[in-house]
Amino acid sequence: MNLDEVIADVRRGMIPATVYSDPELFELEKRRLFARAWMFLAHESEIPDPGDYVVRRIVDDSFIVCRDEAGEIRGLFNMCLHRGMQVCRSELGNTSHFRCPYHAWTYKNTGELTGVPFHGEAYGGEAGLAREGVGLLPAPRVDVCEGLIFASLDEHAPDLEDYLGDFRFFLRVYLGQSEAGAEVRGPQRFVINSNWKIGAENFSGDSYHTPHTHASVVDIDLFRAPKANKRKEGALYFADGGGGTTYKLPDEGFRGNLAHVGYPDEMIDAMERVWSAEHRALVGDARFMCSAATALPNLSFVHNWPQVNADGLVVPFVSIRLWQPISATETEVYSWFAVDRGAPDWFKDASYKAYLMCFGSSGMFEQDDVENWTSITAMSQGQMAERLNLHSRMGLTRDGETVVPPLSNWPAPGRAFVGFGEYNQRQLLNLWCDHLEAGEGTANGAAPPARAATLD
Amino acid sequence: MPTPLSYTGDTYGEILDFVYSEAAALDERRHHDWLAMLTDDVVYRMPVRVTTAHSLDDSLLVDMAHFDEDRYSLVKRVERFDTEHAWAEDPPSRTRRFVTNVRGWQGETPGELLVAASVLLFRSRGDRHPPDLVSAGRSDVLRRVDGQLKLAQRELAVDESVLRTQNLAVFL
Numbered sequence: 001m002n003l004d005e006v007i008a009d010v011r012r013g014m015i016p017a018t019v020y021s022d023p024e025l026f027e028l029e030k031r032r033l034f035a036r037a038w039m040f041l042a043h044e045s046e047i048p049d050p051g052d053y054v055v056r057r058i059v060d061d062s063f064i065v066c067r068d069e070a071g072e073i074r075g076l077f078n079m080c081l082h083r084g085m086q087v088c089r090s091e092l093g094n095t096s097h098f099r100c101p102y103h104a105w106t107y108k109n110t111g112e113l114t115g116v117p118f119h120g121e122a123y124g125g126e127a128g129l130a131r132e133g134v135g136l137l138p139a140p141r142v143d144v145c146e147g148l149i150f151a152s153l154d155e156h157a158p159d160l161e162d163y164l165g166d167f168r169f170f171l172r173v174y175l176g177q178s179e180a181g182a183e184v185r186g187p188q189r190f191v192i193n194s195n196w197k198i199g200a201e202n203f204s205g206d207s208y209h210t211p212h213t214h215a216s217v218v219d220i221d222l223f224r225a226p227k228a229n230k231r232k233e234g235a236l237y238f239a240d241g242g243g244g245t246t247y248k249l250p251d252e253g254f255r256g257n258l259a260h261v262g263y264p265d266e267m268i269d270a271m272e273r274v275w276s277a278e279h280r281a282l283v284g285d286a287r288f289m290c291s292a293a294t295a296l297p298n299l300s301f302v303h304n305w306p307q308v309n310a311d312g313l314v315v316p317f318v319s320i321r322l323w324q325p326i327s328a329t330e331t332e333v334y335s336w337f338a339v340d341r342g343a344p345d346w347f348k349d350a351s352y353k354a355y356l357m358c359f360g361s362s363g364m365f366e367q368d369d370v371e372n373w374t375s376i377t378a379m380s381q382g383q384m385a386e387r388l389n390l391h392s393r394m395g396l397t398r399d400g401e402t403v404v405p406p407l408s409n410w411p412a413p414g415r416a417f418v419g420f421g422e423y424n425q426r427q428l429l430n431l432w433c434d435h436l437e438a439g440e441g442t443a444n445g446a447a448p449p450a451r452a453a454t455l456d
Numbered sequence: 457m458p459t460p461l462s463y464t465g466d467t468y469g470e471i472l473d474f475v476y477s478e479a480a481a482l483d484e485r486r487h488h489d490w491l492a493m494l495t496d497d498v499v500y501r502m503p504v505r506v507t508t509a510h511s512l513d514d515s516l517l518v519d520m521a522h523f524d525e526d527r528y529s530l531v532k533r534v535e536r537f538d539t540e541h542a543w544a545e546d547p548p549s550r551t552r553r554f555v556t557n558v559r560g561w562q563g564e565t566p567g568e569l570l571v572a573a574s575v576l577l578f579r580s581r582g583d584r585h586p587p588d589l590v591s592a593g594r595s596d597v598l599r600r601v602d603g604q605l606k607l608a609q610r611e612l613a614v615d616e617s618v619l620r621t622q623n624l625a626v627f628l
Contacts, residue, residue, distance in 0.1 A: 089509075090506075090507050090508050090509040091506050091507045091508070091617065092506060092508070093508060185517075185519045185520040186504060186517075187504075187520075188520065188522055188619075189504075189617065189618040189619065190619035190620075190621070190622065191618060191619070191620050191622075192622045193622065212541075213543065214541075215539070215541035216536045216539040216541035216542045216543075217536070219535075219539040219541060220532050220535045220539065222532055222536075308528075309528050310528045332618060337520065352524070353524070353529070356521070356523070356524050356525075356529070357529050360522070361522045361619055361623060361624050362502075362522050362523050362623065362624035362625075364536055366623065367542075367543075367544030367545075367623040367624075367625045368541075368542070368543040368544050370622045370623050371543045371622075371623075372543070374585075374622060378584050378585075
């Protein structure tokens with residue numbers, strides 16, 4: 001593989017097919033992208049109380065994501081300092097301490113090493129093994145945005161706020177619908193034989209696939225909006241760290257349009273209170289409702305409004321999903337249902353039902369997506385695929401002009417186009433190129449992190 | 457738990473008839489026949505399994521499932537297979553359901569039987585990837601409706617915390 005050639009082709013929207021299966025490229029992604037980006041771990045509502053924890057990975061590294069006794073959120077590398085055993089092996093729970101099953105070294109949920117059996121006899125006490133200030137390796141950076149807990153393995157990574165940039169505006173649409181914020185359920189977890197980028201690209205901007213891949217969902221009257229002539233009226237936006245798709249709404253004003261997708265009055269009241277004038281203009285004046293989106297590298301969102309019962313009740317749902325890379329050709333999908341914490345109970349139940357019917361392990365949208373993505377990954381592994389650059393230039397003419405101009409009255413951050421186009425997939429992969437080009441080391445150009453030799 | 461129904465009794469035989477007929481309907485993709493074997497108020501669930509410390513007691517999430525279906529959503533799933541655009545199962549998977557360890561009890565409600573069973577789903581798609589297995593315990597409530605046994609409730613205790621099949625476009 002010639003990285004410079006791959007990057008040059010990707011930047012012009014002609015994607016070498018092997019980027020979806022090349023193990024050498026995956027190793028570069030691990031070192032240059034996943035080790036430096038802000039990676040999603042969990043939502044705050046999964047660990048609401050002191051002692052709560054979940055265990056999550058950043059690619060190959062396991063972290064205990066917990067709330068310590070003082071309420072602070074921690075990301076602790078889940079490897080015992082002594083012999084390297086995985087300290088916490090359940091995936092969720094509540095505890096003040098984690099005890100390694102091998103030799104019983106014990107850590108507080110701040111990470112601090114508090115217990116070493118026979119510390120005096122075996123190690124000569126503090127003289128032999130100083131416990132002071134020693135603990136499980138913390139994730140170099142941990143921060144929270146709109147309830148989403150992220151970590152970065154790069155201690156010099158830009159602040160999360162700057163990394164996401166204006167994409168945070170859209171996080172609010174999904175997860176900031178009232179003062180209370182969102183709560184999540186799940187995740188459902190399942191493994192697919194697909195490269196992680198395919199899902200990330202799809203959610204970032206592929207409105208073009210919806211009418212055909214998801215035709216069955218329209219056929220059975222579950223969700224009518226994806227019809228091609230409706231879907232192409234939506235805007236595709238990209239703002240700093242992420243981008244997404246929207247549907248065009250009717251002309252019923254801010255409140256009327258939110259009611260159209262199934263939000264009840266009390267939730268609309270809350271959105272009217274907490275959202276900015278630009279949010280209100282997006283929904284009420286420009287008449288766009290966010291649907292799928294991706295934040296670099298592998299965190300996606302979706303918001304749709306299917307019919308959830310035989311009486312025709314239309315209710316929206318929000319899902320958070322992580323494309324957790326396992327290898328160049330395998331991805332573990334984590335799929336959460338999210339709903340505003342202040343929503344009425346009937347809405348939470350109906351929205352959960354809407355989610356299950358559409359997305360996640362049994363979702364009728366997701367099933368057909370995955371069939372495509374596993375096929376692309378498999379097809380990209382041969383020698384003929386090495387000769388093929390996949391066409392990802394929709395929305396651009398041969399001389400590089402956009403087929404339609406950017407939307408002039410887009411009231412939200414970023415750049416938006418109405419109609420079908422692969423603007424967002426190109427931009428997502430442009431950011432991917434930026435990381436791969438930057439080489440090893442940290443975001444500020446410093447050397448790769450040294451061994452954290454905590455017990456020396 | 458009271459004593460299970462005798463394996464040599466007529467009621468146990470009826471339960472096996474139901475369980476095997478249902479497995480055949482699903483293996484053969486006779487989904488409408490399968491829908492006819494469900495009560496109108498059927499509840500069909502597969503909670504998410506998680507890895508928890510000490511015991512399995514809390515290992516099924518109470519608020520998140522892979523399936524949490526009523527008749528409306530099951531009918532939609534079947535209607536979807538009837539369209540020409542259900543790519544997840546077109547071409548169809550070859551599936552076989554191995555249903556074993558069947559035990560039955562009289563339910564507290566007259567006309568209802570409680571059934572516990574193990575199910576192993578074998579699923580093969582296309583010609584490239586190895587087949588998938590999904591293993592689960594079933595806890596069913598069967599109800600007699602107009603003389604016929606029908607499935608009124610199913611709770612599937614799936615044995616994997618991370619499913620190794622690419623979707624649940626199949627029923628267990």
